[in-house]
Amino acid sequence: MPELPEVEYGRKVADSAATGNIIEQAWAADDAIVFCKRSAREVERLLTGRRVHAVKRRGKYLWFELDQRPWPVFHFGMTGAFRCPEQTAIQLETGAKVQDSQWPPRFTKIHLHFAGGRELVMTNPRRLGRISFHEDPPSENPIAKLGFDPLTDMPSLADFRAGLDGRRGTLKGLLLNQKFAAGIGNWIADEVLYQARIDPRRPAQSLDKNESRSLYRSIRKVIELAVKVDAQKDQFPKTWLFHHRWGKQSAATTARGETIEFMTVAGRTTAWVPHVQS
DNA sequence: CTCAGTGTTCAGTG
DNA sequence: TCACTGAACACTGA
Numbered sequence: 449m450p451e452l453p454e455v456e457y458g459r460k461v462a463d464s465a466a467t468g469n470i471i472e473q474a475w476a477a478d479d480a481i482v483f484c485k486r487s488a489r490e491v492e493r494l495l496t497g498r499r500v501h502a503v504k505r506r507g508k509y510l511w512f513e514l515d516q517r518p519w520p521v522f523h524f525g526m527t528g529a530f531r532c533p534e535q536t537a538i539q540l541e542t543g544a545k546v547q548d549s550q551w552p553p554r555f556t557k558i559h560l561h562f563a564g565g566r567e568l569v570m571t572n573p574r575r576l577g578r579i580s581f582h583e584d585p586p587s588e589n590p591i592a593k594l595g596f597d598p599l600t601d602m603p604s605l606a607d608f609r610a611g612l613d614g615r616r617g618t619l620k621g622l623l624l625n626q627k628f629a630a631g632i633g634n635w636i637a638d639e640v641l642y643q644a645r646i647d648p649r650r651p652a653q654s655l656d657k658n659e660s661r662s663l664y665r666s667i668r669k670v671i672e673l674a675v676k677v678d679a680q681k682d683q684f685p686k687t688w689l690f691h692h693r694w695g696k697q698s699a700a701t702t703a704r705g706e707t708i709e710f711m712t713v714a715g716r717t718t719a720w721v722p723h724v725q726s
Numbered sequence: 727c728t729c730a731g732t733g734t735t736c737a738g739t740g
Numbered sequence: 741t742c743a744c745t746g747a748a749c750a751c752t753g754a
Contacts, residue, residue, distance in 0.1 A: 450732065450733080451732055451733095454732075481749090481750080508733080508734095523733085523734085524732095524733085525733055525734080525750090526731065526732065526733055526734095526750090526751095527731095527732090527733095527750095527751085527752085573750090573751065573752065574731090574749095574750055574751050574752070575749090575750050575751070576733060576734075576749070576750065576751090577733090578734090590734085590735095614743095615743085615744095616743065616744075617743070617744055617745085621744075621745085624733090625743095625744090626733090626734085633732050633733070634731085634732055634733085635732050636732080714744085714745075715745065715746055715747090716731095716733095717730080717731080728754100729753105729754090730752105730753100730754090731751105731752095731753100733749105734748105734749090735747105735748085735749090736746105736747090736748085736749105737745105737746095737747090737748100738744105738745085738746090738747105739743105739744085739745080739746105740742105740743090740744085740745105
């Protein structure tokens, strides 16, 4: 699920459960991959008794500010999510909010119990997510090398344009590059290029003034709206490409009746509308 | 049974 | 060294 809007929703879930509260009990799964070689017992030791001062996000990364360092950093990979009993989960495909059928949910990697009774878990079925610990997450990799965050740190149009200069690769590849813009993933890249009416294969440095402005505006619009509705896909406008990109059905069309085609760009499946994007 | 997949990293190339 | 590409990773669900 996780591109910027889904991760920002995860931040809100964690914030409501954790901020201001003390972690009374922490349970971690034995999973050397997700915990970056750290043992479950050590993870539990680093978290138990700590008070959470804030839950921060940059791009697709989240971290807790605790009363003692190091601080935990969370990345959802392809399938991770934060859940708490009070908050509904967002279903992967449809984006609809659903209640968990069991608690803690399947694939729970970490389970926190807070003083006062709130709980929070991170699930991660495919184990491409990561939970690591850093003394100062924003100044250390991988967070330090991220590019601008389109929600909290959108550059000026002039700076955005300057960032396109000298880029030899495709626009699609650049949008997916977290060192350029942090938080854009496969569906947002396709949505933004469709709404800006630009061919995903175009070299980034080839855009004229109108095109780069259009791309800039599309990024802001898609991110801000998706965040506003807590990444619930059924609340995205009907005109968005998003609703029609799944399944790669031949003869897929947008709500406007435009033919959608699929191709691989920058190594990723790319949905686009040749009639609109040039 | 096979394969694609909303992500990142790393080896290899230019 | 930088920019970029493609494979690998891990596992579920179609």
